[in-house]
Amino acid sequence: MTLKDKSCVPCRGGVPPLEAAAARRLLAEVPGWQIEGPAARIRRRFTFKDYRSVVEFVNRIAEMAETEQHHPDIGFGWGYAEVVFFTHKIAGLHENDFIMAAKVNALFEAA
Secondary structure (H helix, E strand, C coil), rough: HHHHHHCCCCCCCCCCCCCCHHHHHHCCCCCEEEEECCCEEEEEEEEEHHHHHHHHHHHHHHHHHHCCCCCCEEEEEEEEEEEEEEEHHHEEECCCHHHHHHHHHHHHHHC
């Protein structure tokens, strides 16, 4: 099963964040994303032809995040959206972050 076909499992804390090697393995499945710091977050910048397209994309991400109960940090403006995932409860990366990155990539490809 690919990452985009999985669903997020609620993280209640108490588990360690992914180690850098495990994060790099999962990163290979989400083209365009980059790891920040010592495997603390993943980030991707998406570009668009106009502002309306950006807002529609951000709204689709918001709907999906509510469904999955795993929410990104999103910054956007004319022609771009920047999306950051990390799991707040463990102050690092979890498989859920990569699942959501794969789902966001699929949304972008469909846009």
